[in-house]
Amino acid sequence: MKALVVCSGGLDSVTLAYKVANEGTLVSMLSFNYGQRHVKELDFARQCADQLGVKHTVIDLSQVGANLTSALTPTSDDNREIPDGHYAESSMQATVVPNRNAIMMTIAYGLAASQQADTVAMAVHGGDHFIYADCRPAFMESFASMQKLALEGVADISLYTPFLHQNKADIVREGSKQQVPFAETWSCYKGLDQHCGRCGTCVERREAFHLANTPDPTLYEDADFWLSVT
Amino acid sequence: MKALVVCSGGLDSVTLAYKVANEGTLVSMLSFNYGQRHVKELDFARQCADQLGVKHTVIDLSQVGANLTSALTPTSDDNREIPDGHYAESSMQATVVPNRNAIMMTIAYGLAASQQADTVAMAVHGGDHFIYADCRPAFMESFASMQKLALEGVADISLYTPFLHQNKADIVREGSKQQVPFAETWSCYKGLDQHCGRCGTCVERREAFHLANTPDPTLYEDADFWLSVT
Numbered sequence: 001m002k003a004l005v006v007c008s009g010g011l012d013s014v015t016l017a018y019k020v021a022n023e024g025t026l027v028s029m030l031s032f033n034y035g036q037r038h039v040k041e042l043d044f045a046r047q048c049a050d051q052l053g054v055k056h057t058v059i060d061l062s063q064v065g066a067n068l069t070s071a072l073t074p075t076s077d078d079n080r081e082i083p084d085g086h087y088a089e090s091s092m093q094a095t096v097v098p099n100r101n102a103i104m105m106t107i108a109y110g111l112a113a114s115q116q117a118d119t120v121a122m123a124v125h126g127g128d129h130f131i132y133a134d135c136r137p138a139f140m141e142s143f144a145s146m147q148k149l150a151l152e153g154v155a156d157i158s159l160y161t162p163f164l165h166q167n168k169a170d171i172v173r174e175g176s177k178q179q180v181p182f183a184e185t186w187s188c189y190k191g192l193d194q195h196c197g198r199c200g201t202c203v204e205r206r207e208a209f210h211l212a213n214t215p216d217p218t219l220y221e222d223a224d225f226w227l228s229v230t
Numbered sequence: 231m232k233a234l235v236v237c238s239g240g241l242d243s244v245t246l247a248y249k250v251a252n253e254g255t256l257v258s259m260l261s262f263n264y265g266q267r268h269v270k271e272l273d274f275a276r277q278c279a280d281q282l283g284v285k286h287t288v289i290d291l292s293q294v295g296a297n298l299t300s301a302l303t304p305t306s307d308d309n310r311e312i313p314d315g316h317y318a319e320s321s322m323q324a325t326v327v328p329n330r331n332a333i334m335m336t337i338a339y340g341l342a343a344s345q346q347a348d349t350v351a352m353a354v355h356g357g358d359h360f361i362y363a364d365c366r367p368a369f370m371e372s373f374a375s376m377q378k379l380a381l382e383g384v385a386d387i388s389l390y391t392p393f394l395h396q397n398k399a400d401i402v403r404e405g406s407k408q409q410v411p412f413a414e415t416w417s418c419y420k421g422l423d424q425h426c427g428r429c430g431t432c433v434e435r436r437e438a439f440h441l442a443n444t445p446d447p448t449l450y451e452d453a454d455f456w457l458s459v460t
Contacts, residue, residue, distance in 0.1 A: 057297060063290055064337055069344040099340035102380045106336045107294055114299045133382040135413050142376040150332045152363040228419035 001025040003119040003160060004112045006104060009044030011185045011205060012123035012163065015175035020121055021052045027117045028055040032104050034097065035065030038191030047184055059107055059135055068098050082189045084198040086229040095189065095200060101134035102143065109147050113155035125163040125171060127204060137164055167202055169211035177215055183217040197222035203229055231255040233349040233390060234342045239274030241415045241435060242353035244394065245405035251268060251282045252408055253259055257347045258285040262334050264327065265295030266302050268421030277414055289337055298328050302419060312419045314428040316459045325419065325430060331364035332373065343385035355393040355401060357434060367394055393443050398434055399441035406444055415448040427452035433459055
């Protein structure tokens with residue numbers, strides 16, 4: 001396996017990068033700037049690539065993001081708030097960026113083909129399925145089949161999603177095993193100085209460390225908010 | 231139907247835009263700059279959108295293109311020549327941009343979802359199938375299924391490919407019917423002042439007008455080259 005890891009700089013994809021690197025099959029890492037409020041996550045992705053000693057490509061999709069409606073990608077005429085609370089709430093629909101994963105994954109496959117990698121690795125996990133259709137197993141399977149046809153005669157690339165049927169607490173456990181520097185990962189959708197502790201991804205992160213019975217090195221502005229929504 | 235048409239400014243996709251517009255279902259047009267040598271084709275796409283009176287979005291994927299190996303997307307360390315000849319030659323493999331259509335189509339679906347369109351229209355045709363895997367019917371079908379899953383609960387968008395089982399001569403006939411200003415379309419991969427008449431897409435264009443028994447208003451540098459390779 002020669003894998004390109006799609007890495008946002010978040011806990012899940014940094015853990016995936018360490019896992020693949022420790023398995024000896026990491027070729028390169030790929031991140032996307034799609035105009036997300038929390039673009040600072042990319043600094044953490046770059047730091048991870050530096051530590052693992054692999055090429056890191058950041059693709060600028062901010063113009064694409066500006067054309068996609070979501071609270072994660074504010075524009076001058078659409079500047080919705082990031083909702084507080086647990087992912088399992090309908091308000092989290094605002095954080096859906098239409099077709100985000102499919103767009104990123106097709107680009108990842110194109111780069112993998114050009115870099116002679118044979119695998120694209122994505123850190124989607126079970127907790128993403130409820131809210132994001134493009135993180136569900138049925139989508140991933142369909143996507144992988146589509147790509148075999150799209151690249152027929154050009155490249156043979158497989159999709160590696162080892163966390164697909166795990167939850168975020170499992171990923172924290174895996175990260176501990178892989179000696180991931182958790183403090184050097186970024187989750188918060190708001191992208192301020194510290195993790196807010198209130199948005200969907202902060203609540204999920206805080207809860208995951210708790211469930212995994214693992215010390216959470218993250219500094220949260222509102223460290224106890226998660227208790228009120230879980 | 232409310233359709234977003236992916237339009238390169240070439241004969242096929244301009245004909246598709248006119249067809250959809252004449253059917254009364256054209257919502258918007260989308261083009262891509264992926265660092266192609268023949269970027270001047272985009273001027274023809276914009277002109278077409280102006281004439282049809284719809285919004286035209288040009289997405290800049292030149293940075294993505296620079297990371298994909300192909301003779302169509304020259305970079306400082308990879309500047310392959312555009313091969314002369316017919317598409318049905320192995321040398322045309324050099325014009326494959328890995329995953330190009332899949333990348334463009336996922337972005338088109340994202341934009342369609344954000345614009346409340348219910349259809350993405352693509353001008354792929356039978357003549358593309360031999361060389362480009364991501365133009366074949368099996369790929370298109372698989373892609374459309376993948377997208378239904380990716381956008382579940384977000385948008386319900388169909389793929390419209392009316393030329394999929396037609397050849398380019400059929401498209402010229404359709405274009406005549408739809409009163410397409412053929413001289414205002416661009417095919418040539420070399421992107422110089424005039425169509426070269428020698429590259430795969432010029433040969434195919436010249437031949438299509440001949441087979442459709444339709445006057446070809448195009449000025450070619452080498453207007454008779456096609457006879458030697460067809």
